[in-house]
Amino acid sequence: MTTMISLRDVSKRFGASGEYAVKDLSLDVPEGEIAVLVGPSGCGKTTTMRMINRLIEPTSGTIAVDGRDVLQQDPVELRRGIGYVIQSTGLMPHRTVAQNIATVPRLLEWSAQRTAERVEELLALFDLDPGVKDRYPAELSGGQQQRVGVARALAADPPVMLMDEPFVAVDPIVRSRLQDEFLEIQRRLRKTIVFVTHDIDEAIKMADRIAILNRGGTLEQYAAPEEILRAPANDFVKRFVGAERGLKRLALIRVAQIEIEGGPVVSSSASADEAEQEMARHGLDWTSVVDGGVLQGWVDRSMLDGTGTVGRTRPRPFSAYVTVQDSLRQALDSIVTSLTNVAVVVDADGRYLGILTLDRLSHEIAAP
Amino acid sequence: MLASVGPPSIWQWISDNSPRILRLTAEHVELALIAVVVGLAISVPLSVAAYRRARLYPPVTWAAGILYTIPSIALFVVMIPVTGLTALTVEIGLVGYTLLILIRNTVAGLRGVPEELKEAATGMGYTRRQLLWRVELPVAIPAIVAGIRVATVSTIGLVAVGFIVGKGGLGELIIDGLDRFYTPEVVVGGVLSIALALVADGALLLAGRAVTPWARPGRVSPGRAVEASA
Numbered sequence: 001m002t003t004m005i006s007l008r009d010v011s012k013r014f015g016a017s018g019e020y021a022v023k024d025l026s027l028d029v030p031e032g033e034i035a036v037l038v039g040p041s042g043c044g045k046t047t048t049m050r051m052i053n054r055l056i057e058p059t060s061g062t063i064a065v066d067g068r069d070v071l072q073q074d075p076v077e078l079r080r081g082i083g084y085v086i087q088s089t090g091l092m093p094h095r096t097v098a099q100n101i102a103t104v105p106r107l108l109e110w111s112a113q114r115t116a117e118r119v120e121e122l123l124a125l126f127d128l129d130p131g132v133k134d135r136y137p138a139e140l141s142g143g144q145q146q147r148v149g150v151a152r153a154l155a156a157d158p159p160v161m162l163m164d165e166p167f168v169a170v171d172p173i174v175r176s177r178l179q180d181e182f183l184e185i186q187r188r189l190r191k192t193i194v195f196v197t198h199d200i201d202e203a204i205k206m207a208d209r210i211a212i213l214n215r216g217g218t219l220e221q222y223a224a225p226e227e228i229l230r231a232p233a234n235d236f237v238k239r240f241v242g243a244e245r246g247l248k249r250l251a252l253i254r255v256a257q258i259e260i261e262g263g264p265v266v267s268s269s270a271s272a273d274e275a276e277q278e279m280a281r282h283g284l285d286w287t288s289v290v291d292g293g294v295l296q297g298w299v300d301r302s303m304l305d306g307t308g309t310v311g312r313t314r315p316r317p318f319s320a321y322v323t324v325q326d327s328l329r330q331a332l333d334s335i336v337t338s339l340t341n342v343a344v345v346v347d348a349d350g351r352y353l354g355i356l357t358l359d360r361l362s363h364e365i366a367a368p
Numbered sequence: 369m370l371a372s373v374g375p376p377s378i379w380q381w382i383s384d385n386s387p388r389i390l391r392l393t394a395e396h397v398e399l400a401l402i403a404v405v406v407g408l409a410i411s412v413p414l415s416v417a418a419y420r421r422a423r424l425y426p427p428v429t430w431a432a433g434i435l436y437t438i439p440s441i442a443l444f445v446v447m448i449p450v451t452g453l454t455a456l457t458v459e460i461g462l463v464g465y466t467l468l469i470l471i472r473n474t475v476a477g478l479r480g481v482p483e484e485l486k487e488a489a490t491g492m493g494y495t496r497r498q499l500l501w502r503v504e505l506p507v508a509i510p511a512i513v514a515g516i517r518v519a520t521v522s523t524i525g526l527v528a529v530g531f532i533v534g535k536g537g538l539g540e541l542i543i544d545g546l547d548r549f550y551t552p553e554v555v556v557g558g559v560l561s562i563a564l565a566l567v568a569d570g571a572l573l574l575a576g577r578a579v580t581p582w583a584r585p586g587r588v589s590p591g592r593a594v595e596a597s598a
Contacts, residue, residue, distance in 0.1 A: 079491055086484055092507075093507060103492055107498070136581070
């Protein structure tokens with residue numbers, strides 16, 4: 001995988017005291033990935049980000065974007081090639097939504113038609129009603145403003161984006177939706193992104209890699225979220241990641257990634273005796289019922305009073321089941337809320353795959 | 369009541385003197401307009417300089433403040449030996465008085481441009497000049513217009529003092545009327561001066577709104593689809 005953004009021994013000292021804001025930082029961001037810089041205030045995460053587009057000049061070290069040293073480039077040209085989103089959106093209050101989105105195309109002197117087409121494209125991509133095009137930012141909801149801010153950064157289709165707490169100014173529900181929407185868009189666009197946040201949960205959700213920075217701008221750990229949760233490099237990282245490390249890790253692992261147990265299962269054409277035997281074999285008093293591989297529900301001993309096939313007894317549907325695309329955290333929720341204390345796993349077409357138990361999940365988190 | 373002031377009646381006087389009243393009103397408007405336009409042309413560049421270099425702000429406002437505090441009659445009298453009994457003498461004085469108001473408002477407007485807006489614009493690749501013309505000055509327009517309104521109203525009031533050099537617009541009616549103890553002339557001069565100030569203020573208010581449709585709080589957009597926030 002090629003490196004898109006590369007920081008080598010970058011330091012930044014401020015003021016007469018020469019205090020380090022960032023110290024000897026080396027960091028590579030692979031093309032198409034989201035690297036999240038996270039840490040307490042004063043850890044230099046925003047300073048680091050701003051050095052990439054030269055809003056702040058490093059005291060020493062080198063920074064390269066797409067293999068080119070940023071310090072050798074004209075800052076204005078450099079910035080026009082890098083998408084930039086800030087916390088408070090920084091939308092132009094005196095420009096309409098369409099004009100705001102067209103900011104960088106206009107600076108790059110795109111034709112009016114090309115710009116207009118691009119604006120339409122981005123409005124659609126960000127699920128913004130075409131009616132908002134001619135409105136001013138003050139007339140939009142917080143969530144819409146944030147979307148316009150991100151759309152504006154993407155207008156000239158830059159390969160690299162810098163995002164400084166882009167979703168922090170909205171309430172948690174809207175924030176979560178904006179995060180999901182952005183990840184969905186990113187799956188298609190594969191931009192190389194440096195994303196700054198102070199919120200470890202946002203970092204875990206958004207990142208391909210997380211850089212945890214400490215006060216004075218030293219890098220404590222740079223790794224995939226799952227690795228940071230599983231193997232924090234030191235006490236600082238452990239403390240910063242906080243409680244519920246196990247739960248947070250469960251959210252990052254898909255059901256498809258772990259081994260699933262068989263679990264009791266019979267065909268709807270099976271006899272009551274066969275169903276009894278299947279339950280006994282697993283030491284349980286219930287069994288899943290499938291029809292042509294597709295999950296129908298479950299039956300227990302009390303329902304098997306009569307004779308005839310299991311299908312006749314009208315299997316009861318599971319109140320919750322998980323698919324292979326769900327996270328282990330969702331599986332855990334399914335386990336603790338089900339009467340049977342297992343999570344039944346199906347594939348995308350509803351075909352029965354097996355079950356997950358609490359034992360299986362705790363084994364997964366406890367694994368080194 | 370006004371008719372009882374004495375013959376000829378005020379209405380009679382107005383109709384007898386309408387060409388003169390119109391000429392003086394036009395002169396009044398012209399003197400004020402030129403003063404504000406020139407004042408703006410001087411104060412905007414000075415304000416931009418003082419905004420960009422904070423060190424310049426105290427001396428600039430100090431100088432404008434000195435001009436502002438000189439009594440207008442004294443200023444005109446001092447200017448007469450230099451520029452004579454001309455409109456230029458009046459304009460120099462009038463322009464001088466607009467500077468403090470215009471500079472203070474313009475600098476306040478520029479300083480009020482949110483930091484994050486400038487940061488976002490710079491981060492997207494605006495040059496400093498583009499930042500000034502496309503972001504800072506447009507966003508400062510409401511404050512600049514507020515300054516223009518105050519400067520215009522006070523200038524319209526001050527024009528009258530120009531009678532000293534024979535260029536006082538409606539001030540000529542007021543002074544002439546006072547000299548002759550002739551009330552209708554004073555009243556017409558005074559009322560028209562006030563009316564001019566009110567009309568100019570209202571027109572500027574509307575013009576300011578027209579160029580800053582974005583600055584109106586709670587603006588509704590008739591005819592535009594108002595969609596629920598998704």
